[in-house]
Amino acid sequence: MQAEIDAVDYSVPPQELEVRIARRTLARVYVRGSGVEVGAGTRPWPLPLGTSCFYGDVLDTEGLARYFSATGSAYEGFIDAQTFAGIPDQAYDFSLSAHVLEHLVNPLGAIEAALRVVRPGGIVMFAIPDKRHTWDNPRPVTPLKHLISDYVTGGEDTRIDGCLEHIRYLHPQWAPPIPEEQHQEEAIRLANAKFDTHYHTWTSDTFIEMIEWVEENLGGSILHKELVFNENIAVLRKNV
Template sequence: MREEETAEFWGGFAKDDLMQRCASLHQMRREAQEAKGAEEIQVVRRTIAELFVSGKGIEVGAGSRPFPIPNHASCFYGDVRDRSELAKYFSTDQVTFTGHIDAQTLEGIPDGSLDFIISAHVIEHLFNPLGALHESIKRLRSGGVLVLVVPELTQNWDRRRPPTTLQHLIGDMADNGESTRLQAYIEHCRYVHPEMTGETIQESEIEHLARQTMAQGMDLHVHAWREEDFWQVIQHVISVEDCRVEARLSAVNENIYVLRKGL
């Protein structure tokens, strides 16, 4: 046992000094846990990439943390923002960007032209997730794969909000999510804002602030899912699209699904 591991060692320190040391130790522990979690995620992502990613494809919304790609694959990195906008959004110049792609519509990409599509922590930002999944599968060649990474509701700022239901998403297909858009901003103000800031908004003020935030175009998680909720979404997709599930797994704060288009 080291000296600093005994109660006697700390007995001579002043209270203020101990408070600072405890705060520093907890910060170091958190940073170590986050680093370990990030490495676990990268190991899982690299394994998925080696097993399923090959040929020519795209990643939408890679931002500052692109999905690992094997050397034998080529990838176009697309986003609705340009490079300077991405650098501002992620507060770093280290962003990955090739050209414009709208993750919702994939407009401009020919049907059946890609071997893979990667979408990591993007689908929760879209107003019509089922529509986006449909468009993605259309763009894949026969045998192509969609790698989908979805944040786990219980492990992020969304932990207090109700999970988005499959029926909600089916409704979004009808009007591209227009009728439920305000609901997303209300949920953000009611459940997510307090988690992020420690500030609770009065119930009487929530809708006003939500409308104001929506008018400003704030980018947020429009939808949120636990793994079991999004698994229902996946089951619905494979029941209406020509694809099957190749992989389903979780790592730290994200859930990963690999869908393969039928041959």
């Protein structure tokens, strides 16, 4: 899809406006050519004029309309953000995602996959919520050693743990608490259904720790890192 406009809607609340302007500015600085964005939903990354982007998701148009309770999501075809399966190596100049990695059981593996599908010198840019400024605030921070373990194993062995955190810390924010004696059974049920929740959490400090590990181990050099309101944004360049 050809990028037609990189304008920002100034009618949104000030904190949301701050995020959108930051994303647009970073895209203007770093994004060129053709790329891919996964999980854009109703808020695709504002892109510079003259770029093109393929928008992929694990949900189809109808599924996205139900998920966001609104139509108009950016969607052109299926892409699994965890693996980018089916996309050739070095197919794009850039890869984007915002508030996607926290939904995956293996975030480091997903970053590695995003680096795989961009060309040498290409850009991988992503935003992850900072738990201190979202409904994830009551939850413990995911340590780097947990993320590395998920990278090594694929992450499925800790999916139940993520569901347990959802039951203990997130579910009571919206519904009556589940009795503690039922937590394990309910977590297993949710994990088997591959329940959509945040499986990991970050603060700005642990986010930086993670992307520094990526720089040392996965072949992406850090060009930019920033906390903007409730999200941490990183820009990586694939090493040549």
